[in-house]
Amino acid sequence: GENVEQHPSTLSVQEGDSAVIKCTYSDSASNYFPWYKQELGKRPQLIIDIRSNVGEKKDQRIAVTLNKTAKHFSLHITETQPEDSAVYFCAASGSGGGADGLTFGKGTHLIIQP
Amino acid sequence: EAGVTQSPTHLIKTRGQQVTLRCSPISGHTSVYWYQQALGLGLQFLLWYDEGEERNRGNFPPRFSGRQFPNYSSERIVNALELEDSALSLCASSLWIRVPSYEQYFGPGTRLTVT
Secondary structure, three states, X not given: OOOEEEEOOEEEEEOOOOEEEEEXXXXXXXXXXXXXXXXXXXXXXXXEEEEOOOOEEEEOOEEEEEEOOOOEEEXXXXXXXXXXXXXXXXXXXXXXXXXXXXXXXXXXXXXEEO | OOOOEEEOOEEEEOOOOXXXXXXXXXXXXXXXXXXXXXXXXXXXXXXXXXXXXXXXXXXXXXXXXXXXXXXXXXXXXXXXXXXXHOEEEEEEEEOEEOEEOOOOEEOOOEEEEEO
């Protein structure tokens, strides 16, 4: 089955700086890669996703890049703000689309220092 | 548009008991996924229901089960509760029409504590 590794587990950046979180996956047939943000005590919120036929996608201050050859994808947050503090999870969906559920990374605790 | 809802919000059970957790998907969504978020273990896939049938399950024992009703709401059932079943139980919904939509939207979760 699919295996997703996520790094780092904790990331502390100064407010206004950029943050990058990286994930690798094992199943070359995976074709959908979402990112979720989970604030303390809240549900995971889908913030951006990318499909395997696209190399990069941007939405305001967040962007995701995908390298299918290397089987890794990254989340980039620019001009970080205090409300960006949360745990971020990457995930991959196998060749069956949603059939296998999503395989999640272990999460990155992003801390924005004022 | 109402989001995914789950009930109850919190639940305390004793080891060996059975528990039933409920999920209502976003209106128009036909697929419900169940995940478990235990401390230190991240989000783990448990079950996928679509059009009333169990389509797939993760690597969990048979005492984890569930069902989906004609209105697409779903129940997740855990028999013979163990202490390590203490976790946040999350469901997510998605739209699956021949080609899956992929996007999954989560409910607020049920915090299950087993003592």
